[in-house]
Amino acid sequence: MKKEKGFLTGVAILASGLALAAVLGLTIAEIAPDRATVVLGKLRGKITVAQGCSVFSRGIFDAKREEDAAEPTVRLAKNDGPIALFETPLGPTWFQLNGGTLPELVAESQADVYRIRAGMVQPGDVVLDIGANVGTVTRDALRAGAKLVVAVEPEPTTLECLRRNLQREISSGRVIVVPKGAWDADSTLPLHIDPNPLGSSLVLGGRGARTIMVPLVTIDEIVAELRLEKVDFIKMDIEGAESHALLGASQTLRKFHPRMSLELEHHTEDTDELPRIAREIWPAYKAEFTPCTITGRIIHPEVALLRP
DSSP, X not given: OXXXXXXXXXXXXXXXXXXXXXXXXXXXXXXOTTTHHHHHHHHTTOOEEOTTOOTTOXXXXXXXXXXXXXXXXXXXXXXXXXXXXXEOTTSSEEEETTXXXXXXXXXXXXXXXXXXXXXXXXXXXXXXXXXXXXXXXXXXXXXXXXXXXXXEOOOHHHHHHHHHHTHHHHHHTSEEEEOSEEOSSSXXXXXXXXXXXXXXXXXXXXXXXXXXXXXXXXXXXXXXXXXXXXXXXXXXXXXXXXXXXXXXXXXXXXXXXXXXXXXXXXXXXXXXXXXXXXXXXXXXXXXXXXXXXXXXXXXXXXXXXXXX
16 A cells, blocks of 8 residues: 555656646746757756856857858859858858858857957967868968968868868968877877768767778977977867867967967866866966857857966
8 A cells, every 4th residue: 555655656746747847848938938948958957058157148049040140141152072162251162062061160250259350369470270170260360460370170071171262371371281180199090070061070979970090199299390489379179179189289388378269069077177277287377268158968158268
């Protein structure tokens, strides 16, 4: 009898919980319809939130709205096998033909996500664009007055687009392309190629439909091999490998104390971890964060801005 009562009590509690969740879901949907799915996802443990953000952070859907607004402005001009030339507000841009994420790069540039136009890049700077993709950030840095940009990108199809987009700047010596991935040591590792041209990763293996082996290099080695006399700014967006690349930049950070814009979308702990690594190398770094956004199942500050 006791077991039966316990079972019935459990069923009643479960039913009450489901009813409460349904009511809560309807309430949230009425109050904030664009956040209802996110709030319920958090309640169900399917959404993680990085420090400094919440499911009700202002502007967490702004990036998606900006990308949607940019989509009609991107038009196919011609294709060449797996890549194509698109007309965009940023100018003609080579990108993967099936890569529907070019509007995301357009929106990022227009929103100045890495705060390049807001002072992170200054006239005469030497810039390292780590995870250069097809070169939109490299272009932005040059337009902000950078003297030299070193564009680091390992994915072969993306590299072809990068070289076409920046052909004139490469020829003039304003851009140097490093066809490798940034890491904490010289190595060769599998790159997981994502169908999304912005998503290929050395560390997020679940994304890739296939893998290729790519050479890796440290930022310190890049700086040494190119005999750079200074490094003023580093941007990193390398799909979860940022902590490894920072560890491979210890000499560069100690010597030059570059300003840095570090993408935070890949691991919830990066909000704390990436500034911590930078400060262990150079204690004077101060961190601030751009507004929160949502990527997949993570709500996070978009970028960490580090200044010495």
